[in-house]
Amino acid sequence: MMRIQEHPILGTFEKGKTVQFTFDGKAIEGFEGEPIAAALRANGVLIHRYTTRRNEPRGVFCAIGRCTDCIMVVDGVPNVRTCVEPLKEGMVVETQIGKGPQKSSE
Amino acid sequence: MAAAIEAARCGVQVVVYDENEKPGGQLFKQIHKFFGSREHYASRRGFKIGLGLLEEARELGVEVSLNSVVLGIYENRTMNVMVRDQVEQAKAEKLLVATGASENMVPFPGWTLPGVIGAGAAQTMANIHGIRPGKKLLMVGSGNVGVVVAYQMLQAGCEVAAIIDAAPRIGGYGVHAAKVARYGVPFFMSHTIKEAQGKEKVEGATIVQVDEKWKPVPGTERQFDVDTICIAVGLNPMTKLARMAGCKMVNVPKLGGLVPGHDANQETTVPGIYIAGDVSGIEEASTAIIEGRIAGLAIAHALGYLDEEIFLEKRKEQTDSMQSLRSGTHGEARRAAKEYLNAVMKG
Numbered sequence: 001m002m003r004i005q006e007h008p009i010l011g012t013f014e015k016g017k018t019v020q021f022t023f024d025g026k027a028i029e030g031f032e033g034e035p036i037a038a039a040l041r042a043n044g045v046l047i048h049r050y051t052t053r054r055n056e057p058r059g060v061f062c063a064i065g066r067c068t069d070c071i072m073v074v075d076g077v078p079n080v081r082t083c084v085e086p087l088k089e090g091m092v093v094e095t096q097i098g099k100g101p102q103k104s105s106e
Numbered sequence: 107m108a109a110a111i112e113a114a115r116c117g118v119q120v121v122v123y124d125e126n127e128k129p130g131g132q133l134f135k136q137i138h139k140f141f142g143s144r145e146h147y148a149s150r151r152g153f154k155i156g157l158g159l160l161e162e163a164r165e166l167g168v169e170v171s172l173n174s175v176v177l178g179i180y181e182n183r184t185m186n187v188m189v190r191d192q193v194e195q196a197k198a199e200k201l202l203v204a205t206g207a208s209e210n211m212v213p214f215p216g217w218t219l220p221g222v223i224g225a226g227a228a229q230t231m232a233n234i235h236g237i238r239p240g241k242k243l244l245m246v247g248s249g250n251v252g253v254v255v256a257y258q259m260l261q262a263g264c265e266v267a268a269i270i271d272a273a274p275r276i277g278g279y280g281v282h283a284a285k286v287a288r289y290g291v292p293f294f295m296s297h298t299i300k301e302a303q304g305k306e307k308v309e310g311a312t313i314v315q316v317d318e319k320w321k322p323v324p325g326t327e328r329q330f331d332v333d334t335i336c337i338a339v340g341l342n343p344m345t346k347l348a349r350m351a352g353c354k355m356v357n358v359p360k361l362g363g364l365v366p367g368h369d370a371n372q373e374t375t376v377p378g379i380y381i382a383g384d385v386s387g388i389e390e391a392s393t394a395i396i397e398g399r400i401a402g403l404a405i406a407h408a409l410g411y412l413d414e415e416i417f418l419e420k421r422k423e424q425t426d427s428m429q430s431l432r433s434g435t436h437g438e439a440r441r442a443a444k445e446y447l448n449a450v451m452k453g
Contacts (some may be wrong), residue, residue, distance in 0.1 A: 004236045009137045009151070027127050041248030046220040046307045057306050059220025063227035065125075066208060083227075084127070094115040
């Protein structure tokens with residue numbers, strides 16, 4: 001279990017209500033308002049995307065929205081920084097391949 | 107926040123733009139007790155100091171605009187600010203840049219694997235979100251960030267396999283290092299990370315000893331079965347906004363590289379633009395707070411909200427307080443560096 005139940009200094013962590021969301025089609029749980037990345041890590045998910053050219057795995061690196069290594073496709077929108085984007089009920093979170101789904105050029 | 111409080115107390119109208127969802131910067135991740143005397147918040151934990159500052163700012167009517175990224179600073183202190191999805195324009199009579207610092211990195215084979223994280227990230231996950239970054243980790247870097255975060259990982263219930271540093275001596279304060287050592291965490295000095303193993307995520311790490319010329323010594327490799335590698339090899343000032351505003355930059359290695367020159371009031375070479383905290387040179391939270399207070403007072407004075415006499419008196423209180431923090435072997439070098447920075451400004 002990656003979640004800290006009782007912290008020696010901080011006690012218990014105040015979290016929002018439990019919400020359901022999907023990761024690559026699989027239904028999992030997290031807490032409302034926590035970063036998507038936190039909920040994913042609690043569920044053992046470390047790989048957030050694969051790079052465009054070399055298809056290498058990437059995950060959370062800075063955790064404060066700066067490095068953009070943790071970007072994923074959220075509700076169909078690519079390049080969402082999951083380490084700062086708050087989790088909501090019913091979110092559809094997907095591993096991003098390269099640049100993710102592109103808008104069709106008309 | 108400290109600058110906002112000081113200026114607002116004198117009657118200045120203050121707006122704080124913060125790109126984060128919560129204000130207070132990195133203080134809320136710092137769950138260890140601070141040093142110094144009572145005026146430096148000694149023995150108080152970082153996050154409690156943060157809560158106190160937020161409360162004080164609220165009482166003084168400081169407006170805090172969150173999720174607000176300052177995109178650029180232009181002539182006459184005008185700014186473009188992206189508040190959520192909208193870009194707004196703002197103009198201030200006086201402007202303080204307190205953008206902090208970002209983490210340095212050390213590249214090695216496997217450093218892009220999921221499981222290699224900044225020490226700040228480990229701190230954010232464990233102390234803010236209540237998530238262990240991993241089960242067993244290796245800390246690269248024995249400066250204050252390295253030893254403090256290693257201890258915090260132990261508090262979070264992770265196993266710390268070792269702390270390594272290419273330097274021959276521990277960089278952080280003895281008190282912090284001793285705490286980790288008491289837990290039985292080994293220190294490998296004059297060791298660097300050779301590589302991280304794993305295909306999809308970190309499954310292990312190899313370290314190797316380095317000689318006086320920082321070259322790896324073959325045959326001295328050691329293997330750790332860790333799932334997380336934390337990098338704590340220093341910080342560099344986040345000076346983009348200050349640079350964009352035209353502030354003259356000075357290279358001061360002791361302060362983390364290129365920093366905007368500033369005078370005793372924390373004012374840069376661009377009149378009306380002030381800086382405080384790590385952006386003006388890497389130091390500590392307590393010195394950042396004092397720099398903020400000085401800048402806040404100077405701004406209030408420059409805008410006519412504070413008499414010359416009272417201002418000088420209050421500023422002296424702060425500089426005296428700073429002096430005691432910038433003493434000792436660690437502080438002395440920073441004091442000299444800051445004096446150099448101020449001297450460059452004058453001449």
